[in-house]
Amino acid sequence: MSTDDLTQDLTRRTENAPQELLTRSFFFLCAVLSIVTTLSIIVLLTTEAAKFFSVTAPLMGVEGPTASVVDFLTGTEWVINNEQFGVLPLVSATLAITIGSAVVSLPLGVATAIYLSEYATPRARSLLKPALEVLAGVPTVVYGFFAVVYITPALKTIIPNLGTFNMLSASIVVGIMIIPMVASISEDAMSAVPDSLRQAGYGMGATKFDVSVGIVVPASLSGIFSSFILALSRAIGETMAVTVAAGSQANLLNPLNPASYLEGALPMTAAMVNLLTGDITGGGIAYRSLFAIGLTLFVITLVMNIISDLVAQRYREEY
């Protein structure tokens, strides 16, 4: 073998060797699958929802009953059998669940995050963090069952006119469910605050309380807000707990009025499940209304996720 051959052999470019190409393309395809998923979600939801509305249905070549966009967005009645598809009652119920769960989870979540990041000893942290993970790991249908069977009767002893299915206990369990999410994202933001800021605070004579509330929380505010938005978007998309606990009667309620939490209502996700637990015939208007709600839900959660991302990025304090 001449030296030329040897050099060539040793400096072979391996980047485009068949083995490398093959593995690289496999990995690339895996990564692209996520884009395919998103695209198919968007295409599927929009085409099926387009078949639902009377404005767009002719474009899709669909004949048969349709619903008008205006009626869908402003209607106050959701009765499948009468083909009344007003989404407002569903949205109001979803909003009520979101607000109710926010009242439970946001303060508790932030307090947990402050405790874990500022006060807890390493040993306490190592016990509390897995316990919080368990909180998020319990299936949502189980939470729904807890709400109906244990929490509602317990609340009934305090509030006698509480319905069997009500928004109050549904909101409470959804709130408990999303505490870990608020806590872990906020805690990440708080631990990212550099120690020098805390030390500066102590140097000025601040107490631990002053440092936590006056320095750490403001410094990690963007992370805390993004955790709020993510957790609320999770609450909006939460399905089984509200399906089991909130009842199946669509009614328009005022989410800001505490009295409306005493009765049941039908959030968007629960409406979708109810549509399918009844007999679903592929291609009917009820089937397409499913995708119309799905699209509404997808757009709301997507926008919230993007906002959360932007908040976290734009307002992040760089240290």
Add this chain to the structure above:
Amino acid sequence: MATERGTIESFGHVSRTAGTVFRYLLLAATLFGIVALTVLLIYVANDAIRPLTADPGWHLTFLLTLVLPTLAVGAYLFRTDPASFRFGGAIVGTLAVSTMFAGGVAMLFVDIVEPVTWFAYVLALCLALGGVVVIERLDRRLPFLVRFVAAGVIVLVSLLVVPGAVTSLPVYPSDGVLLTLSVGAPIALVVGRYVAAADGRRRRVAAVVATLVVVGLGAFVGPLVGVTPVPATVVLAVAVVPTGGYAIGRIRRNPERRAGLGLAAVILGGTVVGAVAVDALGFAGPQSWVDWGFLTSAHSGTAANAGLYPAIGGSILLMVTVAALSFPLGVGAAVYLEEYAPDNRLTRFIDVNISNLAGVPSVVYGLLGLGVFVTYLGQSTGTVLIGGATLALLILPIVIISAREALRSVPDSMRQASYGMGATRWQTIKNVVLPRAFPGILTGTILALGRAIGETAPLIMIGAPNVLFSLPTALSSKVSAMPLQVYAWASLFASEPFYQAAVPAGVVVLLIVLLSMNSIAIVLRNKYQSDQ
């Protein structure tokens, strides 16, 4: 102001009250969710297991044989030798969790897959792998593509021909022997690897043979104690051998922790002695809803007779399908993003896209499954395959994100060292990065699988039946799942008897499975983090 006068009399006084109150408020807030869940869990466990319906004598017997000895030995060990205490606890925990999973696996072989079919596929896979290894060894000078095509042909031929050929044989060995070879042998090889790593190659053969003998004995010993050969073999292979191997390996490495065995012996012995004593004295146990009948019977219109069997089988099949789909795809995507991806727009887009996908509600994934798999691809509704595919898509973002974290934790210096030795990128990933990141990837995947097991909404969306009376036996048969069954009981059959009997029992079984999966993941992660 003091400074204006030029003198400072004192530093003043800072009240501690606000800080203390704040601290305890925070602690209370942290504990709120945990305590609330614990209380609910106690309630549901009480409703499902009904410990108070047992005879006082039953409680007394177990108090004497199990609880008091365990407490005494445990407290003594905990004070004198915490390492042994943990070791003893780990043995009991491993045995409990692995027995549970062994039950699931045994169920697979009893009702879903014929042992001979399984054996045939394992054999086909072995032959295929053997063929590939031979080709690789034959001549490294052959062009890669030739080797690749040859390997592909061998794998295909072996997988297409061998299973059919084996299952069509007129006579084959008994199920016990088949399972010993097809389930016991792989486990024996794993045990052998560990032994070889710890004690050198010479012990390996002994370990492999010992494992096979232990597993093989199941088929003969099982019937003597009233267990048919198939579950006996599986339990030995999946539960007893790993636990025993773990205990023996640990003791050989840290002989001073022997005392931990005492704790395990007291707990296991106490349980057996207690059970025998209760039986002999005629004390009735609790009238638990979670009993053998509940675990092995199908749904029924009356709550007391309703069971979870088809749902458990469905959940197992779904878990296998989801793991098979999401693990390679998720890890592949993570490897691409961490190891290959150039920093360009497409990469950033994929990045943002994955974190958004993680936030898409599960019902929407259900709609995706319904629309794409059922309506457009024309699959029938509610099958194992589309259920698994939908759940796999659902957890894919979670798997990708956790796998990326694990890959990122591999130090760059190791990659550089590998490149410095002349390895290509794929060789570096295969030999250096993936082995090192594997425990982290596994942890993330187990947690994600736990999420998939608990999901109900996507299954409802793709039209999984609410009530199923038989186990799914193929990828194309209808599937039910534990949470789906619980939902059906809690909504469609909503009535007092179901709320008090079937639903709590279902919830308890579901939670035991999920919590043990979570604890496996957490133990793995702690071990992995302390190793680094």
